[in-house]
Amino acid sequence: MDIRHTETIPSPIWPEDSVARVPYWVYQDPANYARELSRLFEGPTWNYVCLEADIPNKGDFRTNVVGALPVIVVRDADGAINCFENRCAHRGALIALDDGGNAANNFKCIYHAWSYDLCGNLRGIAFERGINGPDGVVRGGMPRDFKRETFSPRKLRTTTLAGLVFATLSDDTPPIEAYLGAEILGRIRRVLNRPIKVMGRFTQALPNNWKLYVENVKDTYHASLLHLFFGTFRITRLTQGGGVLVSPDGGHHASYTIDKADDRQSTAYRDQGIRTEDKDYTLADPSLLDTVKEFGDDIQLQILSVFPGFILQQIHNCLAVRQVVPCGTDRMELRWTYFGFADDPPEMTTRRLKQQNLVGPAGFVSMEDGCVGGFVQRGIAAAGDQVSVIEMGGDTTESQATRATEASVRGFWKAYRARMGY
Amino acid sequence: MDVGPLVSLNAAYARAIDNEQFEQWPELFHEACLYKVTTAENVAHGLEAGVMYADSRAMLRDRVSALRKANIYERQRYRHIVGLPVVLGERDGAAEVETPFLIVRIMRGGAMDVFATGCYRDKVRPDAVGALRFVERIAVCDGGRFDTLVAIPF
Numbered sequence: 001m002d003i004r005h006t007e008t009i010p011s012p013i014w015p016e017d018s019v020a021r022v023p024y025w026v027y028q029d030p031a032n033y034a035r036e037l038s039r040l041f042e043g044p045t046w047n048y049v050c051l052e053a054d055i056p057n058k059g060d061f062r063t064n065v066v067g068a069l070p071v072i073v074v075r076d077a078d079g080a081i082n083c084f085e086n087r088c089a090h091r092g093a094l095i096a097l098d099d100g101g102n103a104a105n106n107f108k109c110i111y112h113a114w115s116y117d118l119c120g121n122l123r124g125i126a127f128e129r130g131i132n133g134p135d136g137v138v139r140g141g142m143p144r145d146f147k148r149e150t151f152s153p154r155k156l157r158t159t160t161l162a163g164l165v166f167a168t169l170s171d172d173t174p175p176i177e178a179y180l181g182a183e184i185l186g187r188i189r190r191v192l193n194r195p196i197k198v199m200g201r202f203t204q205a206l207p208n209n210w211k212l213y214v215e216n217v218k219d220t221y222h223a224s225l226l227h228l229f230f231g232t233f234r235i236t237r238l239t240q241g242g243g244v245l246v247s248p249d250g251g252h253h254a255s256y257t258i259d260k261a262d263d264r265q266s267t268a269y270r271d272q273g274i275r276t277e278d279k280d281y282t283l284a285d286p287s288l289l290d291t292v293k294e295f296g297d298d299i300q301l302q303i304l305s306v307f308p309g310f311i312l313q314q315i316h317n318c319l320a321v322r323q324v325v326p327c328g329t330d331r332m333e334l335r336w337t338y339f340g341f342a343d344d345p346p347e348m349t350t351r352r353l354k355q356q357n358l359v360g361p362a363g364f365v366s367m368e369d370g371c372v373g374g375f376v377q378r379g380i381a382a383a384g385d386q387v388s389v390i391e392m393g394g395d396t397t398e399s400q401a402t403r404a405t406e407a408s409v410r411g412f413w414k415a416y417r418a419r420m421g422y
Numbered sequence: 423m424d425v426g427p428l429v430s431l432n433a434a435y436a437r438a439i440d441n442e443q444f445e446q447w448p449e450l451f452h453e454a455c456l457y458k459v460t461t462a463e464n465v466a467h468g469l470e471a472g473v474m475y476a477d478s479r480a481m482l483r484d485r486v487s488a489l490r491k492a493n494i495y496e497r498q499r500y501r502h503i504v505g506l507p508v509v510l511g512e513r514d515g516a517a518e519v520e521t522p523f524l525i526v527r528i529m530r531g532g533a534m535d536v537f538a539t540g541c542y543r544d545k546v547r548p549d550a551v552g553a554l555r556f557v558e559r560i561a562v563c564d565g566g567r568f569d570t571l572v573a574i575p576f
Contacts, residue, residue, distance in 0.1 A: 001440055081496035099463075133545075198469060199470055200469040200470065200471025201461075201463070201464065201469065202461065202464075202473055203566050203568065204568055204571070205568065205569045207570060226494065228492035228494075229492055283484050284479040284480035284481070284483045284484050284487070286481035289480065311519075328541065333567070344508040350477070353470060353472070354475060354477070354481075356473075356475060357474060357475055357481075361472040361473050361571050362459065362474045362571065363473075364488050364493065367571045368495070368571075370496045371495050
């Protein structure tokens with residue numbers, strides 16, 4: 001009898017009291033995954049649900065998920081944005097079946113035509129008072145004492161920040177400004193400084209646990225090592241100026257590189273023989289990287305994450321938000337929304353369209369990020385009782401003026417453990 | 423325009439990609455061209471972005487050199503099944519053509535899965551020596567969900 005598989009089932013106990021070690025069962029364990037959905041996504045966190053630009057008019061809505069919880073986000077007659085569970089109070093069917101659209105004044109469940117106003121209140125029940133029979137007698141209908149107002153889908157609180165819409169199911173989530181802290185807030189407002197326009201939406205299905213992607217986003221160490229485009233075309237290199245900001249709770253981060261002209265002579269990469277140094281590799285059409293400074297500073301790249309699953313990206317003039325959607329222990333979706341600004345002149349739109357080649361499922365830079373999480377997921381298949389080592393730049397989580405650090409990855413685990421109770 | 427030359431052009435296109443002769447792929451376009459991979463939903467909403475976007479043959483060549491030298495991904499190749507072209511009209515000397523496609527992706531591990539289906543929306547015109555070439559090829563995918571990554575062009 002092979003007893004190995006009964007003996008090595010890992011228990012959900014953090015192996016060491018350090019954010020520099022992470023046990024691999026956290027990417028595999030179904031019970032842990034269920035706990036994440038309730039404690040993180042449905043807990044006291046702000047979850048990105050859409051852009052204000054997605055729903056400019058009364059009745060405009062988008063559907064989305066908060067972890068596993070399906071939601072409707074809709075603008076009501078007063079211009080306020082409401083969010084409620086996309087689940088009919090009657091039998092639990094989805095209320096809205098499209099990704100978005102305009103609901104006019106109400107949503108109606110297709111199953112039995114129960115209807116909801118734009119605040120998610122149950123307003124109408126088909127045949128509530130029964131049906132007149134041929135004998136003139138009314139039969140059926142809901143009981144007289146049925147209280148409609150106590151049977152609405154769960155409502156989420158919403159908040160808007162610089163055109164982003166976040167929602168939370170918990171009453172305990174602090175205001176978004178306090179949730180993020182002043183530094184991260186400033187970095188969001190730096191990019192989202194005026195009305196935007198959506199340029200496209202794409203979804204990437206990734207064969208890995210959602211946290212592996214979030215870690216990758218926060219991992220400033222890998223960027224210039226894994227991605228040749230970064231290294232060769234000087235989009236970002238560790239020898240350029242830059243750093244990483246980590247929020248006090250660890251959960252949010254912003255990494256950035258500063259465009260400086262004085263590192264062309266740096267031989268740090270060549271000296272170490274690292275793969276990404278290839279001086280023969282040039283673009284036949286360099287207009288791809290024709291960048292203009294549009295934020296009044298020298299920051300050419302800023303990647304920002306909001307715990308648990310939101311990312312705001314500025315790579316040169318290529319702007320996007322990304323939403324991390326968990327789909328089980330070993331699957332996730334990454335939902336990209338590319339955007340520009342409403343006042344972009346045509347040449348800026350063209351510039352953004354070209355630079356969008358850098359990101360997304362086919363991105364010259366982002367492509368590897370799509371597969372590397374799957375390589376980890378497969379690599380750790382038999383290693384649930386082993387740990388990963390996250391010690392670059394020490395074992396702390398404070399902001400650092402270098403990107404040769406894993407401080408913001410450790411920050412994620414600091415926030416994760418606090419919220420998960422580990 | 424006769425359908426015959428269009429079928430030949432599409433066959434050469436699919437063969438170049440499926441046989442991993444990627445360097446031949448940009449040569450099927452005019453120097454000034456537009457190539458884009460997007461989704462039916464983005465097109466329906468008038469959203470311009472693509473997962474791939476090139477407005478010159480040189481940018482297509484850059485895609486190929488990135489594929490060869492820069493990007494890291496697990497070994498894979500495509501099998502294109504390209505349907506019959508429908509000529510919708512002619513404008514400025516270019517035929518406007520729609521052609522359905524299906525791409526099966528063959529992965530290192532041996533899986534042969536439908537990776538994408540959609541419709542090529544093309545503008546096609548002969549070059550200086552009379553060879554039919556793409557002025558524009560927009561690969562409009564039927565769905566908006568791409569598995570893991572898109573390394574090879576559609």
